[in-house]
Amino acid sequence: MSDTVEGRWAEIFTPRYATVTLIVCLGVALLAFNAFLSTISLPTAVREMGGVALISWALTLFLVFAIVGGSGAALLKQRLGARTALVLSAGVFIAGTLIAASASSMEQVLVGRAVQGLGEGVVSAICFALIPELFPSRLVPKVFGLNAMIWAVAAFGGPAAAGLLTELVSWRAAFLVSVPIALIFAAMVVVKVPAHSPGDRQDVRFPGLRLLMIGVAIMLVALAGLAAPLSAKGLLVAAGLLLVGTVWLDGRSRDRLMPSDAFRPVSVVGTGIWMVLLINVAGAGSAVYLVLVVQQMWGMGPTAAGAIAAVLAVAWSASAIAVANVRSKETRKTLIRLGPAMIGTGLMLVLIGLQLDQVAIVVAGQLIIGSGFGTCNGYLNLTMMEAASDAERDRTSALMPTTQSAGNAIGAALAGVAANSAGLATAVSSADIKFAIVPVYVLGAAMAALAFASAWRMVQLVRPQDANSSFAAG
Missing domain, CATH: 4.10.860 (DNA Excision Repair, Uvrb; Chain A)
Incomplete structure (x- = not known):
């Protein structure tokens, strides 16, 4: 069968790959859904149990422990094998879900969210590590495109599903809906994922x-x-x-957590990890503040403001699918460089739209930001996977979602410092809000510029033999 035929979208749904595709999708879906869950369901829980001062920590602890779990995932996979590590981490996630769903206080919810994050961090990182192991390189961009689609669905469907369950049943049901998904995921892992991979070791130190x-x-x-x-x-x-x-x-x-050249600007992997971190730092500030700002300035309701924010997720998904069939190495390099340039441009457009009170310009900026992420993300990850040695591929792949989460956390914090320094917390008038939001978007654009520099350096370092590695050969 020719590469052109084998590389079609339909191939990831053929009997050979369908189960593995579903495993990866379920692993991503658990993270995507639970990232949106706490903001929808926990206000109701707070009204029942109290603890409003702790509500923001429900997401914070989930992300912190997800980053810690993801950081150790590659070593856990080496020590236990992918199958055992995934089943155990799914069990940890289920335990955390049950703790949160049966909570009688917000403190117990926070414990459950931390345990959830730890389990899901390992699940998502190992799922990333399995992509180059279980899929040939020609299908990897399509797998990432499918993952982008899942995030887009979660951005729309996650809050809606959590809201309906909370309103019609209870906030506890919104948590518990993840349990059957995790059980199905674990059962499929037992059937399909190999117990061990070449290079796994039993003597890994904690x-x-x-x-x-x-x-x-x-x-x-x-x-x-x-x-x-x-x-x-x-x-x-x-x-x-x-x-x-x-x-x-x-x-x-x-026993390293990261590839040997992580964050070193002398290799494809080192510069690629910087780019992963920086593009997520760049986008985090707008993600945190845009809905709040348009509600305060323009009097929009939550649904309309949320729709403007969700435009980014839709554009991300659509663009990732649109470019997934690109096979030219030079075109892929162009897409990697184009992504951060689009993100920076889109951020400045959103800022201009906010300053001019033009919703259409804000929406256009959101479309460009989302398209920037979707355009570069799949080929950025694929290029790092191809450049990594066989011994380093697990660490490289598992570090990607962890670095994305870390970028979002760092970006949100930096944006908070910038916004608070400019007086956003005390801003009342529209003019004050417009002034205070400027440093958030300028900071984001500056991070996107640094990501563009990393992208430029990365593609210069790509060698022809990277595309001929055992993984790339599929």
Whole structure:
């Protein structure tokens, strides 16, 4: 069968790949749905149990522990094998869900959300690591396109489903709906995922100190988003030092969490990880503040404001699907460079639309931002996978979703510092809000510019032999 035929969308749904495709999709769906769950269901839980001061930590702890779990996922896969690691982490996720759903206080909900995040962080990272292992390279962009579609569906359907379950049944039901999905996921993993991969080792040491440093650093980042500007800057500096220290320690460890060239601008993988981090830092500020700002400035209701925000997810999904059939290596390089340029342009358009009170310009900016992510994301990940050695591929693949989550957390905190420093928290008039939101979008555009520089450097480092690796050969 020719590569042109084999590379069609239909192939990922053929008997050979359909079960694996569904496993990856379910792993992503659990993360996507639960990322939106707490903001919809927990206000009702707070009215029942109290603890309104803790509500924001439901998402924060989920993300912090998801990043910690994702950071250790590659080593866990090596130690236990993909099948056992996925089944155990799915069990951890289910346990966390049951703790949260049966909670009698917000403190118990937070414990459940932390346990949920830990399990789901491992699940999503190992699912990413399985993509180059179970799919040939010609199908990888389509798998990422499908994942983008799942996030878009979750952006629309997740809040709607959680809202309906909360309103018609209870907030506890909105949590419990994840349990059967996780059980189906675990059953399919037992049947389809290989117990061990070549290169798995049983003597992997538990990287407790490095995982603790990552967790503390991300927690400091989260606290920075809530603190006064001066304190926030100190927290961000401390978090940065911890993360740099973690990378330094990891590079000297026998059992590394990250690829050996992680964050080093001398390799495709090193520059690619910087790009993954920076594009997510760039987009986080707008994601956090856009709905709030259009409601305050233009008097929009939650549905209309949410629709403007969701335009980005739809554009991301549509563009990822549109470019998934590109086979030319040079075109793929162009798409990788184009992505951050579009993200930066879109952010500035959204800012202009807000300043001019033009909804159409804001929507156009959202379309361009989403298309920028969808255009570059699949080929960015594929290029890093192809460039990684066989020994490093698990670490490289598993680090991608973890770096995305870390970028979102860091970006949200930086945007919070920028917005609070400009007086957004106390802004009342439309003019004050317009002034205060400027640094959020300027910061995002600056991060997108740095991501563009990383993209440019990355594609310069791509060697022809990277496309002829055992993974790329499929």
